[in-house]
Amino acid sequence: MITFDDVVKVYPGGSTAVDHLSLELPTGRTTVFVGPSGCGKTTSLRMINRMISPTSGRVLIDGEDIAGRDEALLRRGIGYVIQHAGLFPHRTVLDNVATVPMLLGRTRRQARTDALGLLERVGLAPEFADRYPAQLSGGQQQRVGVARALAADPPIMLMDEPFSAVDPIVRAGLHREFLRLQGDLGKTIAMVTHDIDEAIKLGDVVAIFRQGGVLAQVGTPRELLESPADEFVAEFVGRDRGLRSLSFDTAADLPVRPPAEAPGLVLDEAGRPIGWRTGDGIHKIATFTSADSLRLVTDLAITSPTGIAVRVTEGGTADGIVSHHDLVDHLAGRKKK
Numbered sequence: 001m002i003t004f005d006d007v008v009k010v011y012p013g014g015s016t017a018v019d020h021l022s023l024e025l026p027t028g029r030t031t032v033f034v035g036p037s038g039c040g041k042t043t044s045l046r047m048i049n050r051m052i053s054p055t056s057g058r059v060l061i062d063g064e065d066i067a068g069r070d071e072a073l074l075r076r077g078i079g080y081v082i083q084h085a086g087l088f089p090h091r092t093v094l095d096n097v098a099t100v101p102m103l104l105g106r107t108r109r110q111a112r113t114d115a116l117g118l119l120e121r122v123g124l125a126p127e128f129a130d131r132y133p134a135q136l137s138g139g140q141q142q143r144v145g146v147a148r149a150l151a152a153d154p155p156i157m158l159m160d161e162p163f164s165a166v167d168p169i170v171r172a173g174l175h176r177e178f179l180r181l182q183g184d185l186g187k188t189i190a191m192v193t194h195d196i197d198e199a200i201k202l203g204d205v206v207a208i209f210r211q212g213g214v215l216a217q218v219g220t221p222r223e224l225l226e227s228p229a230d231e232f233v234a235e236f237v238g239r240d241r242g243l244r245s246l247s248f249d250t251a252a253d254l255p256v257r258p259p260a261e262a263p264g265l266v267l268d269e270a271g272r273p274i275g276w277r278t279g280d281g282i283h284k285i286a287t288f289t290s291a292d293s294l295r296l297v298t299d300l301a302i303t304s305p306t307g308i309a310v311r312v313t314e315g316g317t318a319d320g321i322v323s324h325h326d327l328v329d330h331l332a333g334r335k336k337k
């Protein structure tokens with residue numbers, strides 16, 4: 001666990017970048033620091049590897065104040081990924097990843113073999129290994145940056161806006177890979193972003209900062225969406241937070257009615273939905289299973305030409321329907337509980 005214990009950082013010139021921060025980052029989990037520009041996210045992150053030292057207060061790793069730790073040893077256990085990847089431009093991709101393990105005493109051969117394995121883990125084909133960073137796309141460079149930070153197998157990873165320099169489609173791919181990789185590796189990760197959607201998607205814990213380096217709220221994404229502490233947090237997580245919080249609930253408890261009650265639902269002989277019959281022909285149908293989120297079900301009901309979403313079994317047979325009226329009733333009842 002990483003602990004911020006009443007940490008203050010005042011830069012020379014008097015600006016308070018971090019104001020009495022007390023926060024715990026659980027081991028093996030991703031904690032995301034999010035907030036508007038200049039609210040002290042990067043400063044807080046860099047205090048974990050002592051690139052910046054607190055003006056007062058302590059940062060502890062597993063209960064030990066890092067101020068007393070040897071800096072080089074401390075950083076060996078902490079990977080660091082930054083925006084634009086920060087790769088060595090005159091070294092090949094493979095050497096970028098292999099450099100740190102070599103510095104740590106691995107043989108060149110072993111380090112290069114490990115590096116190839118890491119590149120594969122972050123989704124880069126071996127043919128990229130001999131290229132130089134400038135010959136890669138932004139998303140590919142970012143993957144190399146992640147592989148390089150993982151090369152020394154540090155238990156802690158600091159990531160400062162790692163995915164912000166790429167376009168939304170590439171970013172969505174990197175997010176999926178991040179979640180898969182973190183699912184396998186279970187590192188203790190502190191990540192900075194200014195994008196609340198990214199924070200909610202990737203964070204187990206999200207810490208929202210406000211101007212002046214003050215922690216506005218810390219909690220799970222669900223807690224932040226369902227019970228924002230104040231107006232600032234409510235505004236920051238977005239007006240559509242109610243709808244977004246439906247992503248965290250599955251349709252498992254959603255009451256459904258028999259498919260036969262849906263006018264215009266066309267099924268094949270096996271009972272699998274084919275489409276909606278309306279005045280102008282058969283419309284494509286999208287379905288959900290009980291494992292899908294209430295957000296998806298709501299979306300399906302709203303976009304369906306009949307206002308009805310159809311549930312299917314794992315085998316694809318229609319086994320229930322829910323209208324948007326049913327959904328509203330269910331959501332209203334759920335809120336009262």
Ligand SMILES: Nc1ncnc2c1ncn2[C@@H]1O[C@H](COP(=O)(O)OP(=O)(O)OP(=O)(O)O)[C@@H](O)[C@H]1O
Pocket residue numbers: 011012013015016017035036037038039040041042043044194
């Ligand atoms: N080296 C420095 N000297 C003086 N002031 C600094 C220094 N670094 C940062 N600051 C100030 O401290 C405050 C917090 O900066 P920090 O970079 O931690 O914010 P941030 O939330 O990461 O911002 P951004 O999202 O824009 O990167 C800002 O007001 C910034 O101007």
